Amino acid sequence: MLDLLKRPILTVQEFYLLAGQAVRNVIRQPHYGDDISLQMDQIGVGSLPIVVLTGFFSGAVMALQMSRALAQYGQVGKTGEIVAISLVRELGPVLTALLVAGRNSSGIASELGSMKVTEQIDAMRALGTDPIQKLVTPRLVATAVVLPLLTIIADFIGMFGGYMIAVFRLNLTGTQYWSSVWQVLVWDDLAQGLLKPFVFAFVVALVGCFFGLRTTGGTQGVGRATTQAVVAASVLVFVLDFFITQLFVGLNPK
Amino acid sequence: MTPEPAALRFENVFVAFEGEEVLHSVSFAVPAGETRILFGAAGSGKTVALKTALGLVTPDSGRVYVFGQDISRLPERELFDVRSKIGMLFQESALFDSLTIEENVAYPLLNQKSIRCGPEECRRRVREALRFVELEHTLEKFPSELSGGMRRRVAIARAVVTGPPLLLYDSPTAGLDPITANTIITLIVKQRDLSNTTTLIVTHRYQNGNLLANYRYEPQTGRLLRTNGAGRRTAATRFLGFKDGRLILDATQDELDASTDPYVSKFVKHNG
Numbered sequence: 058m059l060d061l062l063k064r065p066i067l068t069v070q071e072f073y074l075l076a077g078q079a080v081r082n083v084i085r086q087p088h089y090g091d092d093i094s095l096q097m098d099q100i101g102v103g104s105l106p107i108v109v110l111t112g113f114f115s116g117a118v119m120a121l122q123m124s125r126a127l128a129q130y131g132q133v134g135k136t137g138e139i140v141a142i143s144l145v146r147e148l149g150p151v152l153t154a155l156l157v158a159g160r161n162s163s164g165i166a167s168e169l170g171s172m173k174v175t176e177q178i179d180a181m182r183a184l185g186t187d188p189i190q191k192l193v194t195p196r197l198v199a200t201a202v203v204l205p206l207l208t209i210i211a212d213f214i215g216m217f218g219g220y221m222i223a224v225f226r227l228n229l230t231g232t233q234y235w236s237s238v239w240q241v242l243v244w245d246d247l248a249q250g251l252l253k254p255f256v257f258a259f260v261v262a263l264v265g266c267f268f269g270l271r272t273t274g275g276t277q278g279v280g281r282a283t284t285q286a287v288v289a290a291s292v293l294v295f296v297l298d299f300f301i302t303q304l305f306v307g308l309n310p311k
Numbered sequence: 312m313t314p315e316p317a318a319l320r321f322e323n324v325f326v327a328f329e330g331e332e333v334l335h336s337v338s339f340a341v342p343a344g345e346t347r348i349l350f351g352a353a354g355s356g357k358t359v360a361l362k363t364a365l366g367l368v369t370p371d372s373g374r375v376y377v378f379g380q381d382i383s384r385l386p387e388r389e390l391f392d393v394r395s396k397i398g399m400l401f402q403e404s405a406l407f408d409s410l411t412i413e414e415n416v417a418y419p420l421l422n423q424k425s426i427r428c429g430p431e432e433c434r435r436r437v438r439e440a441l442r443f444v445e446l447e448h449t450l451e452k453f454p455s456e457l458s459g460g461m462r463r464r465v466a467i468a469r470a471v472v473t474g475p476p477l478l479l480y481d482s483p484t485a486g487l488d489p490i491t492a493n494t495i496i497t498l499i500v501k502q503r504d505l506s507n508t509t510t511l512i513v514t515h516r517y518q519n520g521n522l523l524a525n526y527r528y529e530p531q532t533g534r535l536l537r538t539n540g541a542g543r544r545t546a547a548t549r550f551l552g553f554k555d556g557r558l559i560l561d562a563t564q565d566e567l568d569a570s571t572d573p574y575v576s577k578f579v580k581h582n583g
Contacts (some may be wrong), residue, residue, distance in 0.1 A: 171408075179367050180405035184469075185391050185423035 075193065075270070076263050082187075092195035100161050100196075101203030107156050108207045109214050111272030115148050116140055120222035133227055137237035140219035144248040145242060149212040151298055154257035157204060158290035162265035165196055166206040166286035169269025170279040178270065193266040200262035201255060208254040249305045256295050256301060264290040316379055318343040318477050318509035319364055324373035324383075326359055326556075333359045334370070342474070344547065346503065346510045348520040350578055351553030357513040358402065360553070361479045364511070365397055367388040375476070395423040398508075400480045404462040406454040406469070413450040416440055416469045419480040428512070441465070441471040443497055460491035464498065471502055478502065480512040481514075483559060484519060496522050497535055504528040517579055524548040524564045526579035 123139040172178050181188050216238055217279060223229040268286040272278045317340040326334040334356045341347050349357045363375055374383045376460050382393050403581040406415050416437045428436070428573055431514045432501055441447045444464035454462055463483060470478060480499060484492035496519050503510045503528050514520060526535040550567045554558030560567070560575055 175400040175403055176405040180399075180407070181369055181399055182387075183394055183397070183399045183401075184363055184419040185395060186418075187387065218499065221350055 071271070072263070072267050075189065076259070077191045079193040079197050079263060082190045083198060085190070087190065089191055089195050092191065093198050096196050096199035097152060097203050099164075100157065100199055101207060104157050104160055104203075104207060105210070107160065108153055108211050110213035111152055111156055112144075112149070112214035113218040115152055116144060116218030117222050118218075119143055119148065119215070120219035121226065124222070124227050130196060134229060134233060135221055135237060136227060136229065137216075137219065137234040138241040141216055141238040141241055142246065144212050144215040144219075145246045146302075147298070149208050149215060150250060150253035150257065152260060153208045153211045154204065154254060154294045155205065155291055157200070158257075158261045158264075158294060160264055161200070162261050162286045162290040163283045165262065165265030166269040166272075167279055167283045169266060170272035170282040173270060173272045174275055177226050186292070188270070193263070193270075196266060197259065197262040200258040204254040204258040204261065205251050208250065212250065245305065245309050249301060253298060253301050256297055259295065261290050261291045264293065312425070315342055316343070317376065318345075318378060319393065319511070320374075320376040321360070321363075322362075322374045324363060324370045324375060326356075326363060326368055326370050333361065333556050336373070337556075337558045338373075339551055339558060339561055341509055341511065343509050346512070346523050346548040347551050348523060348548065349513045349551045349553060350513060350515065350517075350520065352574075355553040356556040357553050358481055359437075361399070361481050361511060361513060364402075364479060365399055366393060381388050391423065392425055395419075395425045395473065396475050396477060398467050398473065398475040398478045400463070400470045400478075400483055402481045402485060404454070404459075404466040406462055406466055408454055410453075411450065412441070412446070412452050412454065412457070412465050413437055415454065415465060416472050419473050422475065436472055437468075440468040443471065443502070444468045460487050460494065463487065463491075463495055467498055467502070469494070471506075474506065475508070478511070479507045480510070480514075482513050482515065484514065484516055492516065492519070493522075497501070499523070500526060500535055501528040505530070520548075520550060520564070 085199040102232050119140050124136045126132050126140070127133050127135055127137050159294050169178070172181075172192075178192075181191060220231065224231055265286045267281040268289070272282040274281070320340040321337050324337045324557075325332065328335055337360060340349070341498070343375065349360060351357055359368055363370055366385065370383050374381050376382070378396060380393060382390060384504050385393065400566065406412075406417065411420070413434075417433050420426055420433045420436060438447060438450075441450065444467050446461060446464055446468065449457060449461065449465070454465070457465065467483075470480075478499075483495050483499060489494065499510065499512065500523060502508060502524075509522070512519065513522065525538055527538050529536045548564070550556060550560065550562055550564065552562075552567075554574055560570065560572070562570070567575065568579060570579070
């Protein structure tokens with residue numbers, strides 16, 4: 058039994074060690090500003106099209122589905138409220154994190170995994186560079202900056218998707234929709250809507266780096282690391298989402 | 312006891328990965344300026360020995376001295392200073408895919424803290440290193456645009472660009488045709504003889520060991536000349552045989568050739 062537990066416990070310990078080193082490196086020299094910019098471009102700008110598309114359609118679908126339920130109570134006018142709350146609190150952060158996990162955790166794991174199996178990581182260490190400082194910290198910083206921004210964009214585009222449905226399918230006016238959106242959102246929603254992507258950014262970046270850096274077994278190993286990274290990052294996003302939501306519900310039960 | 316001033320010294324080094332022993336009580340010393348040829352079957356611990364010498368692998372027990380400094384328990388950040396004295400050629404070259412050849416060769420100059428190198432000086436040294444391997448024209452290319460042999464030569468340029476006194480070559484001729492393999496070995500002998508560097512080389516080819524032990528670089532002709540067994544090189548070159556993580560032989564070429572050990576003679580005969 059102890060032997061069975063040993064490996065997962067060691068894995069978690071290694072993950073925390075990597076996370077600790079990556080975070081500590083944020084304030085340590087040398088800083089690789091160029092790498093951070095490059096990663097922000099790849100993760101942020103690169104993910105923008107899929108985040109916009111997904112945000113738009115999830116907002117539109119949410120409006121369509123909710124309007125049917127609300128129609129039973131004659132409250133179709135509240136569609137904007139439901140769309141705004143569900144997008145800002147849950148769908149925006151979680152969907153964006155899942156998309157970025159699928160796109161970038163896998164990308165990071167395969168890139169670092171390929172470097173690992175071709176001994177480029179060893180070469181980096183041999184030539185005077187700390188791979189965590191050079192590869193992991195820039196990806197972490199870049200993701201922590203762009204994921205909240207992508208989430209804000211996804212939220213707005215989602216609300217716009219809801220607006221299109223509200224105006225063209227539900228015969229609401231634009232003012233009616235946007236004023237209900239504006240009135241329902243409170244600081245608490247924005248706080249959890251922005252805290253979540255910030256926390257998810259650590260998962261998306263570090264899980265990708267972690268599985269990439271421990272790749273063994275050639276190209277097959279790279280494929281395995283990529284899959285593991287996406288699966289682990291996606292599951293962790295949901296688990297952490299639960300705990301953060303629980304925290305906010307506990308803090309503000311009303 | 313203060314260790315004798317050897318360029319590299321292993322004392323009872325044990326290394327295990329996930330419970331599996333890959334180096335078992337390995338001890339040897341390489342005095343400065345000498346050459347050691349590491350041979351043995353795949354998985355016998357040769358590459359791990361090189362990586363341990365570079366501090367990329369930490370021994371579970373035993374000590375590793377590089378130029379008299381015990382590196383076995385040094386933290387990663389302090390190892391960077393030690394590594395700046397060592398050049399390493401990795402098995403598959405390990406050039407950075409995303410960097411040009413010029414950036415690859417300049418990498419140690421720009422990243423090793425102990426090296427202070429302005430942009431002009433860096434460029435000059437990079438060109439000099441690439442001229443040494445006769446690839447000066449590839450500055451702007453990416454590694455994927457070069458052949459396997461050329462990549463290996465660029466990796467040699469990257470290993471020697473800082474002028475390290477100790478050089479480690481991991482299977483420098485693996486997967487190359489005989490002509491390219493000889494070019495690579497000529498470069499290694501040239502580097503060793505022109506800069507008087509201490510050299511460790513992992514190889515499966517007996518011919519490579521033979522060239523390193525019995526030939527020297529002739530700067531006038533740019534070719535290798537046989538020393539007829541009487542040269543300083545022959546005495547300063549020893550063969551280290553690895554089997555299942557153990558060092559089973561530390562011998563001169565004559566002793567190697569005379570060995571009756573079936574494992575050792577198989578290596579000599581198969582490659583002879």
